[in-house]
Amino acid sequence: QDLAALALTSVAWRGTGTDQRRGRERLDAAVDTLFAGVHVVAGGARNLAATRSDLPVTVVNELTVPVTVDLVLRPRTPRLQLQRTVRLVLQPRSQQRVGVPVRALANGSVVVDAQLRTAAGTPVGAGAAVTVNIRMGVESWIVGGVAAAAGLLLVVGLVRAVRRGRRRMDAARLVVRPAEDAGGR
Numbered sequence: 001q002d003l004a005a006l007a008l009t010s011v012a013w014r015g016t017g018t019d020q021r022r023g024r025e026r027l028d029a030a031v032d033t034l035f036a037g038v039h040v041v042a043g044g045a046r047n048l049a050a051t052r053s054d055l056p057v058t059v060v061n062e063l064t065v066p067v068t069v070d071l072v073l074r075p076r077t078p079r080l081q082l083q084r085t086v087r088l089v090l091q092p093r094s095q096q097r098v099g100v101p102v103r104a105l106a107n108g109s110v111v112v113d114a115q116l117r118t119a120a121g122t123p124v125g126a127g128a129a130v131t132v133n134i135r136m137g138v139e140s141w142i143v144g145g146v147a148a149a150a151g152l153l154l155v156v157g158l159v160r161a162v163r164r165g166r167r168r169m170d171a172a173r174l175v176v177r178p179a180e181d182a183g184g185r
Contacts, residue, residue: 037062038069038090039125040114048080048134049142054099055082055132057114061090069116069124071098076113079106079134104134 041058048055061067071086082102090096115127 034063035123035125037125038067038116040071040116040128041095042128042130045109045131045133048102048104048132049136050104051136052101052103055102055112055130056097056099057130058095058097059088059090059116060095062093064092066091067124069118071100072115072117073100073130074113074115075132076111077108079108080104080110080112080132082112102132104136107134107136109133 038061039059041060043058046055055073057071057073059069059071067090069088069090071088073082073084073086075082080102083100086098086100088096088098110132112130112132113127114130116124118124
């Protein structure tokens with residue numbers, strides 16, 4: 001990209017339109033490749049069962065240099081409130097999973113637009129749409145179901161213990177051998 005930028009500036013003063021257009025196209029392609037090296041992974045739909053949770057977002061840096069970017073999240077509907085900007089430092093050739101705190105306001109599906117930006121606000125890479133399925137109150141049903149199952153198991157265990165009673169020793173197993181005389185035979 002440095003060579004493409006230098007080539008563009010070297011032909012700019014000459015005034016040749018064809019060389020300048022080709023140079024600009026090469027520079028645009030180099031910049032696009034550079035920006036494509038840092039992106040958000042869209043992934044599948046995320047399920048949110050609690051009122052407050054973390055929304056996992058994966059960001060990838062395929063470049064050979066560390067990059068500092070802002071992860072900007074914008075929900076398309078007001079069913080979800082979240083921290084809109086998170087500053088990230090991505091190491092070279094790495095990926096980072098970020099948990100962004102969210103608060104669910106209503107049940108339903110929400111599409112959250114995730115975009116990486118520079119500190120100046122310039123978009124970096126392609127944005128991604130993350131689908132979040134909100135099912136508030138599900139955790140109370142799950143906890144209630146587990147508690148009910150544990151209670152049922154306790155009652156069944158108590159009933160079995162009472163019905164069985166104590167085990168008695170089988171008389172056939174107990175064989176009492178008379179003691180041998182010490183001076184006998």
